[in-house]
Amino acid sequence: MTRRGFPGGTHPPSHKSATADTPSATCPLPPELVIPLAQHVGAPATPCVGAGQHVLRGQTIGRAHGFVSVPVHASTSGLVTAVEPRPHPCGTDLPAVVLKPDGDDVWAEEVQKQSFHVLTVAAMLDRIREAGVVGMGGAAFPSHVKLDPPRDKTIDTVIVNAVECEPWLTADRRTLLERMEKVLTGIEVLQKITDADHVWIGMEDNQPDAAALLAPHCRQRGIGLAVLPAKYPQGAERQLIYAVTGRRVPARGLPMDVGVLVQNVGTVAALTDAVTRQRPLIERMVTVSGPGVVHPQNLRVRIGTPIAHLLEHCGLRGEPAKVLLGGPMMGTAQHTLAVPVLRGTSGVLAFRRQDQTTAAIGSCVRCGRCVAACPMHLMPTFIADYARRDELALAERFAARNCIECGSCSFVCPAGIPLVQSIRYAKGAILARRRSM
Numbered sequence: 001m002t003r004r005g006f007p008g009g010t011h012p013p014s015h016k017s018a019t020a021d022t023p024s025a026t027c028p029l030p031p032e033l034v035i036p037l038a039q040h041v042g043a044p045a046t047p048c049v050g051a052g053q054h055v056l057r058g059q060t061i062g063r064a065h066g067f068v069s070v071p072v073h074a075s076t077s078g079l080v081t082a083v084e085p086r087p088h089p090c091g092t093d094l095p096a097v098v099l100k101p102d103g104d105d106v107w108a109e110e111v112q113k114q115s116f117h118v119l120t121v122a123a124m125l126d127r128i129r130e131a132g133v134v135g136m137g138g139a140a141f142p143s144h145v146k147l148d149p150p151r152d153k154t155i156d157t158v159i160v161n162a163v164e165c166e167p168w169l170t171a172d173r174r175t176l177l178e179r180m181e182k183v184l185t186g187i188e189v190l191q192k193i194t195d196a197d198h199v200w201i202g203m204e205d206n207q208p209d210a211a212a213l214l215a216p217h218c219r220q221r222g223i224g225l226a227v228l229p230a231k232y233p234q235g236a237e238r239q240l241i242y243a244v245t246g247r248r249v250p251a252r253g254l255p256m257d258v259g260v261l262v263q264n265v266g267t268v269a270a271l272t273d274a275v276t277r278q279r280p281l282i283e284r285m286v287t288v289s290g291p292g293v294v295h296p297q298n299l300r301v302r303i304g305t306p307i308a309h310l311l312e313h314c315g316l317r318g319e320p321a322k323v324l325l326g327g328p329m330m331g332t333a334q335h336t337l338a339v340p341v342l343r344g345t346s347g348v349l350a351f352r353r354q355d356q357t358t359a360a361i362g363s364c365v366r367c368g369r370c371v372a373a374c375p376m377h378l379m380p381t382f383i384a385d386y387a388r389r390d391e392l393a394l395a396e397r398f399a400a401r402n403c404i405e406c407g408s409c410s411f412v413c414p415a416g417i418p419l420v421q422s423i424r425y426a427k428g429a430i431l432a433r434r435r436s437m
Contacts, residue, residue, distance in 0.1 A: 004246070006239040008375035009231040010408045012167050012329065014206065019289050020170045024178060024298040027286075027313055033075055033099040033304035034086045034340040035061065040132075040140045042068030047097060053080045056108035058280050061097045070132040070142045073280040074099060075302035077106040087338045089325050089345070096340075099304065111278045116185075121193050124275050131274035132281045132343070137161060137172075137235070137264035138326060140344035143271065146261065147193050153256040155194040159244055160187060162203040162210075162265040163228065163235035166327025169347045171285040172265050174298045176203075176210055179269045184217055186268035189275050194261055200224040200244050201265075204234060232329060233406040237262050239375050251402050281343055286310065292320045292350030301341050307348050308337035321353040329407040362415035370409035370419055376402050380409035384419045387426035392433060395426040403427060 038044035045062030049055055055074040062072035078101040085093035116124060129144035149155060160183070164172040176183060187199055201218065203211060205227050218225045226244045228234055238249045240262060247258040255262055263271075266285060273279040282303050289296035294315030301310065307323065324331035325345055341348075370380040378399055386395040400423055409419040 004243050005229045005231060006234065006243050006375060007377070008373055008408065009233060009239070010373045010412055012232055012411055015168045015289070016170050018296040019287055019298055020173055022297055024174045024285060024300055027299040027301045027305060027310060029076055029101045029105070029302060030305050030309040031100070032306070033101065033302065034096045034306060035072060035075060035099060035304035036086070036088055036094055036096040036340065036342065037062045037072055038088065038094050039072065039303070039342045039344065040070055040134045040142055042066065042142060044095070045069065045072040047083045047095065049080050049083070049097060051080055051082050054078070055080060055099065056106050058282060059108040064129065068142060068145055070129060070134060070144070072097070073132060073282050075282040075304050076101045077104050078102040087336050089332060089334060089339045089342060091335065113277050116189050116192065116275045119275065124189065124193055127278055128271060128274050131270070131279065133267065133270045133274050134281070134343050135264055136266035136270065136284060136344060136346070138330070138344050138346060140342070143263070143267060149256045154259055155196050155256060155261045156259045157198045157200070157245055157261070158187070158190050158194055158196045159240060159260060159262045160199070160201045160265055160268050161235055161240060161262050162201055163240060165204065165230070165232045165235040166329055168289045168349055169287045169327050171287045171298055171346050173207060173210060175266045175269055175285050177213070180213070180217070182269040182272040183265055184221065185276070186271040187221070187223060189271050190261070190263065190268065196261070198224065200226050202226045202228060202240050202244050204228055204230040206230040232408065233375060233404070236375065236404055236406060238404070251399065284341070284343060284345070286341055286345055287347040288314045289347065290349035290351050291355045292317050292352045303343055304340045306338055306340050307334065310341070310348050311337065311350060316350060317352060320350040321356060322351045324349040324351070329411065330405065357416070359416050361417055364415060364417060367414060369412040369414065373408040373412045375406060375408065376404055378403060380419045380423060383426060384417065384422035387422040392426060392430050396430050400426045401430060
C-alpha cells in the first residue's frame with residue numbers, strides 16, 4: 001500500500017453516506033428509452049435501424065463510424081418508434097434511437113461464457129470495440145483505442161481508478177463491492193492486452209472496508225493496492241498517476257507518454273462482460289442522490305433511460321431547482337429531465353432552491369487560495385481575469401489550456417468568483433482561434 005498524495009486540491013464535503021453502504025437496486029424499465037448515437041469521444045455511431053423495426057436486447061442499432069468510434073446497442077427488446085434528434089446531456093438535440101420496450105427483454109444472442117486466455121489480443125480488442133465499451137468515469141473515450149497505443153509507446157503500469165473523489169457519488173464503490181470478481185477478471189484482461197509489469201488499484205482512505213476486502217485478492221494476484229489520502233481531485237488521471245507512481249504526465253502529453261494506462265473500475269468490469277461473454281455495454285451503475293431526492297440510492301440503469309424516470313423512481317422533495325449529471329464539482333446542469341443516461345453518466349443529483357448559494361460575486365482579494373488549490377500548478381485568478389478581458393494571448397501564456405476544469409479554484413474562492421467558468425471560455429476561444437488560423 002502507498003499513501004502518497006498530490007500537490008494542491010481541496011476537501012469538499014463528501015455527502016457519500018446516503019448511498020455508500022446500501023446495496024444497489026435495479027431501475028425498472030421506462031416506457032420509452034432514448035438512446036443517443038453520440039455517447040463517446042469521437043465520431044457518433046451511424047443508425048442502422050428505422051422506425052417500425054423490432055429489435056432485441058444487445059442488438060446493434062448504431063454502427064461505429066471510424067476507428068475512434070463505437071457501436072450503440074438496444075438496451076432492451078422492443079419497437080423502434082423513431083430515429084430523430086432528442087435532448088442530449090451536452091445541451092442540444094442530437095440524433096437518437098427511440099425505443100418502446102416490449103416487456104420481454106429478450107437478448108439478441110446468447111453467447112456461452114468463454115475464457116479470455118484462449119483469445120488473441122486482437123480478438124479481445126475487437127470484442128471490446130463491438131461491445132461499445134468506453135471510459136465510464138465520465139470521459140467516455142473508446143476503450144479499444146486506449147488499449148491499442150502506438151507501437152512506440154510501451155505500457156508498463158496499469159492503474160484501475162476506484163477513487164471516486166466527487167462528492168455524493170458512490171457508483172464506483174458499489175461496482176467494486178458488488179462486482180469484485182468481474183473487476184479482478186477485467187484486470188487480468190488488461191494485463192494480457194498491455195503486457196504491463198505492474199498493476200495498481202487506486203482508492204481513497206475513506207473506504208477502509210472495501211480496501212480490506214480487496215487486500216487478500218490483490219496479494220494473491222500480485223496487484224498493488226494504493227490507498228490514498230481522500231482529497232479532491234485525486235481521481236483525475238494526472239493526479240492519480242503521480243500519487244501512485246510518482247510520474248508526471250507532460251502538460252500536452254497523455255498517460256501513455258509515461259508508460260501508464262488508467263481505466264475506471266466500472267470500465268474494467270465491463271471489459272470482462274465484453275471479452276468473456278460478448279455482452280455490450282447497455283447498463284451501468286448510477287448514483288441518484290442530492291438533498292432533493294427522497295430515497296437516494298445506486299441504481300443499475302439501462303442506457304437511454306430518461307433521468308426523469310430515475311428521479312420519479314427515487315422520489316423528489318418538490319420541484320428541483322437544479323439537476324446535475326455527474327458530481328457537483330465537474331457535473332453539468334441539465335435544462336430538461338428528458339435527457340437520458342449515457343454510458344458515461346455516473347450520477348444524477350437533484351438540488352432544491354434552498355440548497356443553492358446565492359451570494360453576490362465579489363472582487364478578487366488576491367488571497368492566493370485558488371493558486372494553492374490548483375492541482376495543475378496554475379494561477380487561476382490571472383487566467384480568469386485575462387479571459388474576462390478577452391486577452392487570450394495572455395491567458396494562453398499562463399497555460400489556460402492545461403486546466404483540467406476540476407473546479408477546485410471556484411470552490412475555495414472566498415469572493416465566490418466562478419473562475420473555472422472563465423477559464424473554460426478561454427480554452428474554447430483559444431482553440432477556436434487556432435482552428436481559424
